Amino acid sequence: MAFLAGAFGALAMPPLGAWPALAVSFPVLVLLLDGAHGAGRMTSRLRAAGSVGWWFGFGYFLASLWWIGAAFLVEADVFGWLLPFAVIAMPAGLALFMALGAALAQLLWSRGPGRVFALAAGFTTSEWLRGHVLTGFPWNTFGYAVAQDPALMQSAALVGVYGLTFFALLLFSAPVLLLRPRRAALALAGGAALILVAAALWGEARLATHPAVPVDGVRLRIMQPNLAQDAKFAYGRSKDILARYLALSAQPSASYPQGLKDVTVLVWPESAFPFIYEREPWAAEAIAAALPANVTLVTGAVRYDTPPKGQVSPFFNAIRVIDHEGQVLASTDKVHLVPFGEYLPFQAALEELGLEQLTRVRGGFSSGAVLSTLSVPGLPLAAPLVCYEIIFPGKVIPPGPRPGLLLNVTNDAWFGSTPGPYQHFAQARLRAVEEGLPLVRAANTGLSAIVDPLGRIVAGSQLGEETLVDGWLPQPLKTVPAAATAGGLILICLILSGFVASQILSQPRFARRS
Incomplete structure (x- = not known):
C-alpha cells in the first residue's frame, strides 16, 4: 500500500x-x-x-x-x-x-x-x-x-x-x-x-x-537544434553540426525579419560543440563569418585547461562568450557536476575496473572552484548555470553584485521524450520566482524559454523540435523575494x-x- x-x-x-x-x-x-x-x-x-x-x-x-x-x-x-x-x-x-x-x-x-x-x-x-x-x-x-x-x-x-x-x-x-x-x-x-x-x-x-517589463536594448534569440544525443558528440560531424547551428540561428522570424541582424545576444545550449573550440580554428572563422557585428554568442562548450589543484581532468563543462570575430571574451565552468554522468566517485579506481561515466571523457570533468557571474556584452550581469546546477535552491546566485538574470544552458537529449525534461524545466522556472530574476534557458532538445521573475513564460519551445525562441529580456524585481x-x-x-x-x-x- x-x-x-x-x-x-x-x-x-x-x-x-x-x-x-x-x-x-x-x-x-x-x-x-x-x-x-x-x-x-x-x-x-x-x-x-x-x-x-x-x-x-x-x-x-x-x-x-x-x-x-x-x-x-x-x-x-x-x-x-x-x-x-x-x-x-x-x-x-x-x-x-x-x-x-x-x-x-x-x-x-x-x-x-x-x-x-x-x-x-x-x-x-x-x-x-x-x-x-x-x-x-x-x-x-x-x-x-x-x-x-x-x-x-x-x-x-x-x-x-x-x-x-x-x-x-x-x-x-x-x-x-x-x-x-x-x-x-x-x-x-x-x-x-x-x-x-x-x-x-x-x-x-x-x-x-507585477507586469513583465522589458530590459531596453536586449533582443534575445535561443537556438534549439534538437540534435540527437548519439550525434551530438560525433567529432567526425563537427563541421556539419556547426553549419547546422549557424544556418538555424540566422533564419528570419516574425520577431526578427532580418534574422541575426535584429538580434543582440544569441544563446546556444550546453556542450554545443563536439570538439575543443581553441583547437579548431576553422570554427572561429565560421562563427566570425556568420555573426553580424551587433551579435554576441553565448554557448555551452567543453573547455580544455590545466586541472585545478586536487583534480586531474583538463576538461571543464563551461559556458563561453564569443564575439562576432570568433574570439572568446569570457568563460565560466560548471561547479556542481553530475555523479556518474560527468565524473565517477573514486574515478581512477573505477576506471581501472572498466567503468565509465556517461559522457565517456577519460578522467571525467573537473569542476570550477566557485560559481561566478558572467559578463556578456548586451546583457545585464548573468548567473551562469550549466544543466542541473539550477535545481539547487539557494545556490544559484554567485557571491558579489546581484545579477540581472539566470542563464541556464542544458542538454536534456539524454532523456528523450520522457518526463525528465519537463521536470527539469519546472525546477528552473521556480528558481526565477524564488530569486526574483528572469530566466534565459537554452536546451538542445527543449524546453528552451525566456521566463519572467514571476515564472511567466515570455517565449518558449516544445520538447523535441528544431526551433528558435525569440524575445525580450524581462527586468528583475526591484524587491528581492524573501525566499532569496x-x-x-x-x-x-x-x-x-x-x-x-x-x-x-x-x-x-x-x-x-x-
Missing part, C-alpha cells in the same frame, strides 16, 4: 502536474503511519514507520524518475546493462530519506490532528537533507507539485520550494482528518483549505500587479512550528475533540 500510494503521488509531478493526487497519496501515508504507531515500543514504531516511509519513497521515486534509464540507452552497447540497476538502485537509495522522514514524524506521532504537522515537519526535514547530503539531489521535492499552478507558484517567493514542500505535506494530508469529522479535525481541515485558497488569491493578485534573502531561517521556523504544533494538538483535550 505504501508503494502504491507513493507511485500515485508521482502523478503530481510534471508533465502531468496533477497535484490533487497528493491529497490521496498523503492521507494513505498517514493511515499507514497510524498503524506503525501501534507497533509497541518506540524502537518497533520507528522501525515500522521507516519501513512505511521507505516503501512510499521507493514507489514515488520509481514512478517519477524511471526516465533516468533513457540515458543508458544512448549507447546501449556500452551502458545498457546498467539500466535496471540505475532505474531501481537510485529510487531505492533516495527512499532512505523518506524512511528517515517517517521515523522523525513517528517520534512525535499521535492519534490526534497533530500528526499531520508531525508528517509535514518530519518529511520537510528529510527532503532538505536529500537536497544537501553528499552532492545533493533535490529533484521532484514535493513543493514542485504546488508550483505547477502559476498563482500557487508565487508563494515560492515567500517560503521557497522547501517551504512549499512543508505546506504541500500539511495541506494535502489534511483530508485524512475528515475520516473522524469532529470539531478539532474539521477546524484543521477547513483551515488547510483556507490557506490553499488564500495562497491562490494572493498569487493571482501578485501576477496582476531569508530562506533558511524561514524553513527552520516552519519545521519547528510543525513539531511544536504536533505536540500541542496531541494533548488529550484536542485528541478528544478530534
